[in-house]
Amino acid sequence: MIRLENVSKVYKGSVVALRDISTDIQKEEFVFLVGSSGSGKSTFIKMLLKEEEPSEGTIYVAGKDIGQLPRWRVPYLRRNIGCVFQDFKLLANKTVRENVAFALEVIGRPKNIISQRVPAIIELVGLTDKLNSMPHELSGGEQQRVCIARAMVNRPPILLADEPTGNLDPSTSADIMNLLERLNESGTTVLIATHDHAVVDRSRKRVIELDGGKLVRDQVRGVYGIG
Amino acid sequence: MALRVNYFVDETVSNLRRNVLLTLAAVSTVSISLLLLGVVMVGGEVLTKMVSSWEGKVELNVFLRDEATPEEVKALGSQANGMPEVEKVFFESKEQAFEEYKRMFKDSPAITENVDPNALPASYRIKLKDPNSAEAVASRLQGQPGVDEVQFGGEAMKRLLKFTGVVRTILVIAIILTLGAAILLIANTIRLGIYARRKEIGIMKLVGATNWFIRVPFIFEGTVQAALGALLASALIYAGKVFGLDRMQDAILFLPLTVSSGSIIRMFFTLLAIGIVIGVFGSSLALRRFLEV
Incomplete structure (x- = not known):
């Protein structure tokens, strides 16, 4: 589903963000991308979205x-x-329903599909009772659920999460991870960039670790760090 | 496509409504900028009319010799009429000249009594298409058989023409300046509106909206704002005409101060077009920064 072949990224001013990365993420896999700040996680994600181009x-x-x-x-x-x-990136002046529907509207999906899929995905993330709430009325975990609903409403084959639990307390984080795992079980390939040890250790999924732009570990049922 | 048009219209209307303050700010900025431009345009029209009416009063006087034969007089008249620069030729006979003279000095009979009706020469009064050609026409008529003297405003007229030329140049500069100011103000307002919604644009890009899909609602909004602004500006200028210029005209009859309603309507469409062009280009330009990657 995602394959990198000898990918390097050098930013202007010769800052090396990624060095010769090769990896392959299969369809329906669940993968953690770990590493400290500046290890190249963000660059990795940005290149998948073509926000950045690889140098090689x-x-x-x-x-x-x-x-x-x-x-x-x-x-x-x-x-x-x-x-x-x-940081969720929800639109503050739209309700939960409108935020999720927005993702379909702006790619030109017809109204009948929108009115059918939006309540369904909001139910899946467990926010049916908050359908007409504004984002500021929700807790952090609820906002992240809206964000996940928005990401998934178009039924993409891949879900990319950049520090999805970075602003959440441990028990809320666990809820969010459960939700992401459920989505994975229903067939979505999930890639999560994180430095949240607890989350990685609990899931026992594949872990790709970056350090200083190099791929230093690729472990099938990994934990965050050795030792 | 019908569905998309629906989306664009809905989105435009709801964005305009949701950002009432921003919309108000944008519309008032647009209308003030266009008002400025419109005032300069209307003022320019009034001034141009005034200047043209002064210039229109410039005439050549060709005084005829008393001994000129009727044939010479006639030939001279048709020669003047045949010149491309000439708009109209009037003949004034000795008797008409004397009548005019009497009329001018009717309050001082002493002056008219001592004048022989034959003392005043007959003349041609020549109206020109372009007052600037006065000197050339005068020199061609000077020395023709039957011509005694050709008079035109000379120095005074040259000064008048120089003045009207300066007025026209200032007008052109004023229009360019106010147009430039309007463009900057409107473009800046659009940029502010887009900046206020950069988060929305970012999300649209992330979920895979095409650039055109992002752009169109902004362009629609810019167009609606420009149209409202142009309408408001034109309404104010129309009010200014009815309550200002028209009343002034009633008081000052000797100057042509009015503008026609027709030219206000023409100005509305000009302002509308300018507003829309700036709206469309301004929002496209301002969006470019946010649409990159």
Whole structure:
């Protein structure tokens, strides 16, 4: 589903963010991308979304070399990748329902599909009673659920989460991880960039570790750090 | 596509409503900028009319010799009429000249009594298409058989023409300046509106909205704001015409101060077009920064 071949990224001013990374994430896998700040996690994620171009190497997403993708096709690439963020990025002046529907509206989905899918996905994340609430009326965990609903409402094959539990307390984090695992079980490939030890250790999923831009570990049922 | 148009219209209306304050700020900025431009345009029209009416009063006087034969007089008249610069030729006979003279000095009979009706020469009064050609026409008529003297405003007229030329140049500069100011003000307002919604744009990009899908509602909004602004500006200028210029005209009859309602309508469409063009280009330009990657 996601394959990197000898990918390096050097930013202007010769800052090396990623060094010769090769890895392969299969369909329906659940993968943690771990490493301290500055290890290259964010660059990794940004390149998958084509927000950044690799300096060297090739990236395949859903079987396509995204380096060959013309600029105007980038929005269509992004429709295959649902995104979840540490800071949720919800629109403050729209309700829960409108925030989720927005993701479908702006890619031109017809109204009948929107009115059918939005309540369904909100029910899946367990927020049916908050359908008409505004984001500021929700707790952090609830906001993150809305964000996940928005990422998944278009049914993308890949879910990308950048520090999804970074702003949440441990028990809320566990709820969010359960939700992400459920989505994974229903067939979504999930990649989570995190430095939350507890979350990684509890799940016992595949762990890819970056350190100083290099891939230092790729473990099938890993924990956050050795020792 | 019908569905998309629906989305764009809904989105435009709800964005305009949701950001009432921002919309109000934008519409008032647009209308003030366009008002400024409109005032300069209307003022320019009034001034141009005034200047043209002064220039229109410039005439050549070709005084005829008393001994000129009727044939010479006639030939001269048709020669003047045949000149491309000439708009109209009037003949004033000795008798008409004397009548005019009597009329001018009717309050001082002493002056008219001592004048022989034959003392005043007959003349051609020539109206020109372009007052600037006065000197050339005068020199061509000077020395023709039957012509005694050709008079035109000379220095005074040259000064008047210089003045009207300066007025026109200032007008052009004023229009360019206010147009530039309007463009900057409107573009800046659009940029503010877009900046206020950069988060929304970021999310649209992340979920895979195409750039055009993001752009169109902003352009629609810019267009609606520009139209409202142009309408408001034109309404104010129309009110200014009815309550200001028209009343002034009633008081000052000798100056052509009015503008027609037709030219206000023309100005509305000009302002509308300018507003929309700035709205569309301004929002496209301002969006470019936020649409990158």
